[in-house]
Amino acid sequence: MGNGTSVRVADPHSYVPVKPMTGMARAPRPHSRRRLLQSTVAAGATALAGCSVRSLGIGCAAETTFSMQTVRDAHVSNEYSTPLEFLSPVTRSLVADAIDDGDATRRGYYAPDVHTEFVSTTPKRTYYRVTTGAHDRASTTGYEYALEFGNGMRGPTDDDTVYRFDALPAHDRESLLGVIGIGHRVRDGHGTTLSVVFAYEREREREQSVFVPETDVQYVRWEGIPLRITFDGERSVSVADHTVTAERVADSTTAFAERLFETRGVVLDDLTAAQRDIVSQARNGMYEACKPHSDGFADLLDRLTLAGGEFASFARYEGDWYFAAVRR
Known part of the structure; x- marks a missing residue:
């Protein structure tokens, strides 16, 4: 199709995220500090992996890295929640109904594209935990079409x-929006082909x-843009x-951050001098360690581990x- 790129949806029961998302579940956010922190840790570990004893000067390739970065309430909101208006139209309508009534149900082929655990509303920032589920499935005839748009489309x-x-x-609008x-x-x-x-x-x-x-x-014609929709096949x-x-x-950004600090955070107090030095290095960039870990770092890793086993x-x-990132 001209110079366009063909993108086929592999699993039609879900919205396929393509960052930017499939129809983007939300608009691009400001740069994620936590993801930057994690990528820095990952990059450091990758760069160190396989290095010689001489090049590292620490006797081995670093196996564990630990970094910390200052976090503010707004950073937590940006990282862990999605504004309601950033959801796709059909999903936004369904989530809005659930916010009003506690739950909402819509029957169809496409599932809501809620790629977030928490949704926030404005103008007063209020936060909701959103969950999805499907039940009462049934088979019917589906008509599949190739949806073309952009450069190269006739x-x-x-x-x-x-x-x-x-x-x-x-x-019909809801089915199209399920893909758009x-x-x-x-x-x-850009020229693209999707399946609807x-x-x-x-x-x-x-x-x-x-x-x-x-x-x-x-x-x-969607928002003035022509879409070409060509029959591809019929299937169950x-x-x-x-x-x-x-x-x-939560009823405010501060309350939301406090909730996540309580459920996904730990307090590092009563540290030894060696552990304080480790944290100092983590705050200033990255702490790197080889196995066997020192007793102080092993204890610190235990304290950074939540009840479910994740860091x-x-x-x-x-x-x-602080945002905390541990990579092994």
Whole structure:
């Protein structure tokens, strides 16, 4: 397709994240301090791996690295929550209903693309833990189409019918938005092909659909951008009731950060002189250690380990909270 890139959706039951996300589950955020910290740790470990004793000067390739970086409440919010308005339209509507009522359900082929544990709302920053589930699955006929847009796409001629997106039946719009998401890939103009499935159990929806039963080629104009939709095939697919639940967990950015510090953080106090030196190195960049670890570092790693066996995301030291990253 011209110079475009063809992207096929491997698992049509979920929104496939392509960073930027598939239709992007959320808009790009400011640079993630925690991810920068983790990548710095990873890069350091990779650079050190396999080095000679002479090049390292410490007798082995570093096997464990530990870094800390100062964190503020806003950093925690940015890293661990997604603003409601950054969700794709169909998902945003479902999550908003769940926030109002505790839970919300929509039946269909596409699952909501909630790629986040916490969602925040504005103007007053309120945070909700969001969970999803599917039940009451059933098989029905699905009509799969290739959805093309951007450079290289053959546009409509004067003889082609072009549907306005907002004039399509609601269930057709939802199916298209299941793939388009919030539309960053469509708007960037690069030639791309995606797969979209139209699958409806109810006879009335099938009769109203522009795409069911199959049609060869259709054009839809979305936000002024033409989309070429070409029939690819018919197959049996599964539809389900997709349920979203929303639990209110915090009423401010500070309260949200405090909640995560409590559940995913540890306090480093009563340290030995050797352990304080380790933390000092971690705060100033990175602490690196070989096995067997010193007793002080081994004890520090134990203290950085949460009940579930994973390392803490945060560490409090001398009254301040830090992002913490341990890599082995």
